[in-house]
Amino acid sequence: MSRKVRVAQLSCGPEYSGVQKEIYDAAESVDAEIFFPDIALADVERAVDAFGLDVRSADLKLMIARGKALVEGKVDADGVFIGTCFRCAEAAIVRNELRRYIHENSRLPVVSYSFTERTTSGTLLTRMEALTTIARRRALLAREEQTGITMGVDSGSSTTKAVVMKDNEIVGTGWHPTTEVIKSAESAVADALEMAGLTREDIQAIGTTGYGRFLIGKHFGADLIQEELTVNSKGAVYLAGHQQGSATVIDIGGMDNKAISVIDGIPGTFTMGGICAGASGRFLEMTAKRLGVDITELGPLAMKGMGKNVPMNSYCIVFGTQSLVNALAAGSSREDVAAAACHSVAEQVFEQQLQEIDIKEPVIMVGGTSLIEGLVYAMGQLLQTEIVVPPHSQYIGAVGSALLASGFIEGE
Amino acid sequence: MAKVFIYPATSLILSDLVARFGHKPLGAALGIRERIQTAGVDSPPLQITPEEPKRGLKYAAVEVPSGVRGRMAIYGPLIEEAEAAVIVTDADLAFGCMGCARTDELILFSLRQSGIPILELTYPSTEEEGVQFVAAIKKFLDGLEKGGEA
Numbered sequence: 001m002s003r004k005v006r007v008a009q010l011s012c013g014p015e016y017s018g019v020q021k022e023i024y025d026a027a028e029s030v031d032a033e034i035f036f037p038d039i040a041l042a043d044v045e046r047a048v049d050a051f052g053l054d055v056r057s058a059d060l061k062l063m064i065a066r067g068k069a070l071v072e073g074k075v076d077a078d079g080v081f082i083g084t085c086f087r088c089a090e091a092a093i094v095r096n097e098l099r100r101y102i103h104e105n106s107r108l109p110v111v112s113y114s115f116t117e118r119t120t121s122g123t124l125l126t127r128m129e130a131l132t133t134i135a136r137r138r139a140l141l142a143r144e145e146q147t148g149i150t151m152g153v154d155s156g157s158s159t160t161k162a163v164v165m166k167d168n169e170i171v172g173t174g175w176h177p178t179t180e181v182i183k184s185a186e187s188a189v190a191d192a193l194e195m196a197g198l199t200r201e202d203i204q205a206i207g208t209t210g211y212g213r214f215l216i217g218k219h220f221g222a223d224l225i226q227e228e229l230t231v232n233s234k235g236a237v238y239l240a241g242h243q244q245g246s247a248t249v250i251d252i253g254g255m256d257n258k259a260i261s262v263i264d265g266i267p268g269t270f271t272m273g274g275i276c277a278g279a280s281g282r283f284l285e286m287t288a289k290r291l292g293v294d295i296t297e298l299g300p301l302a303m304k305g306m307g308k309n310v311p312m313n314s315y316c317i318v319f320g321t322q323s324l325v326n327a328l329a330a331g332s333s334r335e336d337v338a339a340a341a342c343h344s345v346a347e348q349v350f351e352q353q354l355q356e357i358d359i360k361e362p363v364i365m366v367g368g369t370s371l372i373e374g375l376v377y378a379m380g381q382l383l384q385t386e387i388v389v390p391p392h393s394q395y396i397g398a399v400g401s402a403l404l405a406s407g408f409i410e411g412e
Numbered sequence: 413m414a415k416v417f418i419y420p421a422t423s424l425i426l427s428d429l430v431a432r433f434g435h436k437p438l439g440a441a442l443g444i445r446e447r448i449q450t451a452g453v454d455s456p457p458l459q460i461t462p463e464e465p466k467r468g469l470k471y472a473a474v475e476v477p478s479g480v481r482g483r484m485a486i487y488g489p490l491i492e493e494a495e496a497a498v499i500v501t502d503a504d505l506a507f508g509c510m511g512c513a514r515t516d517e518l519i520l521f522s523l524r525q526s527g528i529p530i531l532e533l534t535y536p537s538t539e540e541e542g543v544q545f546v547a548a549i550k551k552f553l554d555g556l557e558k559g560g561e562a
Contacts, residue, residue, distance in 0.1 A: 013479025013512065015451050016486075018462035038449050041505055056513030058505060059452040085477030088514065117465035117478040 005032040005132040008077035010066050010098065012059035013085040017117050023083065025121035026128040037066040037075040053097060060084075060094045067098045071105045079131035082112040096356060103261070103269045103358065109134040110269045112356060127272060130229035134266055137226075140407045141234060141266050144243045148204045148409045151192065152401030153185055153220065154228070155212030158254030158281065159368060162188035163398035164196040164203070165406075172196030173395055181212040182219050189220070205408040207231070207401030211255075223408035228397050229258060229270050235400025236364045237265045239390035246360035250349065250379065250387075251396065252369040254281045257349050261357040271356045279348030281369040283317050287341040290324055291334050295372070298338055302374020305335030307343035320344060339374055346378035354383075364388045366396035414556040417494035417523060419516075421487060422454045423508025426498060429546070433553040438490040442508075452511040456486075472518060483515040491522050496529045496556050498549055503535040529556065 007027055014020045027034045039047075039062065047065035048055070055061060063082070069075045082099055084091030092114065099112045111127045113119075134141070146165045154161045156178060162185070164172035174191030176184045193199060207224035208217040209231040217225035228251075236249040249260040256273040257280060273280065288298045310332050312323040320341075327337050363385055365376055370393040380387045392399060414435045418426040421439035430437035442454055460482055468481025471488040499520060503509060510516050523530060531552040536542040 009451065011451055013452075013477060013482075015455055016460055016464070016480075016482030016512070017478035018460045018464055018482060019478075020451060021459055036449055036451055038447055041446050041448060041453075044448075044505060056516075057511060058454070058509045058513075059511030060513075062448060062453055062511075085479040087475055088477040088479070090513065091477070115478070117462040117482070 002031070002136060005030075005078045005135045006076070007032050007034050007079045007081050007128070007131055008037050008066065008070055008075065009034045009081050009083070010063040011081075011083040012057060012063055012091050012094070013088070014083055014115065017085060017115060017119075019115050019117065019119045022119055022121040023081070023124060026124035029121065029125060030129045030132045032128060032132045034081070035077075037069050037077070039065050039069060051101075053094065055090055055094055057090060060091060063094055063098060067102055070108060071102055077108060078135035080108050080110045081128070081131065082110060083115055086114040086116045099269055099356065100358065109267060112269070112271065126227045126229065127270075129227040130267060130270065133226055133230045137230075138266065140404055141230060142264070143404060143407050144238070144265070146403045147406045149198065149202050150205045150207070150402045150405040150409070151189065151203045152207045152209070152398035152403070152405060153189060153216055154395070154397030154401065155181055155185055155208065155210040155216050156254055156397070157211050158285070160184040160188045160210075160212070161395050161398040162192040163392070163395045163402050164192045164198060165399070165402040166196070170392055170395070170399065172198065173392070175394070178212070181215050185212065185216040185219070205405040207405030209397045209401045222405075224401065224405045226401065226404065229260060229267055229272070231400035231404065232258065232366060232396050233260050233262045233267045233400070234265050234404060235396040236366045236390065237262060238403055239366075239392055239396065239399060240362065240364045240388050241390075242362055242364070248357065248359050248361070248363045250354070250363065250365045251367040252279075252281050252345065252349060252365075252375065253367055254285075256280060257353055259349070259353040259357050261360065269357050271353045273353060279345045279352065280317075281367070283320055283345055284341060284369060284372060284375065286317070286321055287324060287338065290321070290328075291338060293334075299342075299372035299374045299376075301335055302338035302342045302372070303377060305333060305337070305339035307336065307339035307378065309336040310340035312340040312344045313347065339378075342372065342374035343378040346375055346382055350379070350382045359383065361385055362388045364390065366390070366393045368394045370394065414495040415493055416553070416556070417491055417497040419497065419499040419519060419523070420503055420508035420510055421490075421519070422510060423500070423503070425507060426500065429549055430498065430553065433550055435496075435553055435556060438494050440486070446506075453505065453509055454511045471522070477514065479512055480515045480518065483510070483512060484518060487515070487519055488522070491519065491526060494523070494526070494528055497523045497531070498552065499523065499530060499532045500535055501532065507535060
């Protein structure tokens, strides 16, 4: 049995928010242990002075002192969890600066999160699992080539994707809306196998990811069941042909968004939307439905419009839809509304998530929404860079899973 | 005997002084340790549940961070119960401290709004100031003997 992954918690407010138990539970479920770096009270003010951020809250000072102790190697850890109360400005400044400081001055993977009293261990699970994956599976994550015949299945909140790979090539793909998790996965797998001209017996290793990864992983007898943060990072740099060096991966999903700062294919810092899903792909689905077009037609439609002509900047999916309805009622064109919807989602991801990681080029957009060219264009405008959308970007999780699963063939 | 809210609420020294001079201290009276191995400097001894921040809505609106509301669920009722308060500002961390500055602001404001007698002191930095500090607290507490009036 492998040793527990030690995750250092730097936080302000989790106990009085009633969520400390949820953090413990999330860590426990991925065989990790939370610990609080042991700091001498006398060292706290000294560390804060040296860091140079003059904060008032004692727990934020403690966070800074603990962060410095980790970077200076006075305390050993495998990963860092930074958590502060949602809506606290002072804490947000410390959380962000501390995350940046640790990222720039150590090799420790960091995840930051702002919680409310409603935060559950389930919400934290994927983030905590990613920290442990990075700590435990560095060798596997270093894999740059797919070998043998493997399959990856990504059971997402909106769609289920399957990919069959053979000798570093994608030979089969399948895509189905997620309805019944196992049935949708079975359908996607059947399509991918048919396209590849192979049967289940030909598959040498299987990897699963996405929200339904545990259920379908058990169903298919998967060799690798892994969260989507590390899998998508790997898949993104693999498909973009940029496996070495820095990159930024943006995945606007059906229910949440991921922004990942990657070094050599391994996440350094990452955020996942959690409190609100107002800027997710779901809003674009609703927009397409209201405009009476298929989601695949939304991107080209948006490219013909001018988003600036339609006011749409709500953080809320309901109010965003209301803006959309009002704009159409006031005579705005469908093209302009489509462009505004794309800009609105890109802007929210930019404001809420991309500020929490370090943007380094190339910026790679993946997932089903990366096929909506209006959204990619809007993101490129905001970041003032050319966004890379690799081939098969919608299958990113499945490709990453198939690639990593091939590590288990050699392990036999 | 008056019920005296102490600030910092975690100060064992203040708690002891109030009790020593014949009153009931209202606070958390947590020991601040030389080494901190817990989540925060004023980590509660018992698990607080997500219900506390909801109870804290009585004292702070929903847009106020959950950590503030969770603390107010504990300190708010004590402030309501208090008949007097001793406030020490700019205290050394070891004297007693609260983890969240925003909660501090709300606690101090709530105390000042309550109309109860309050003694506000700055944390002493010399021995002489220390003697005056204790003397001022004694005088204030002695004055509370009759029906809580200072």
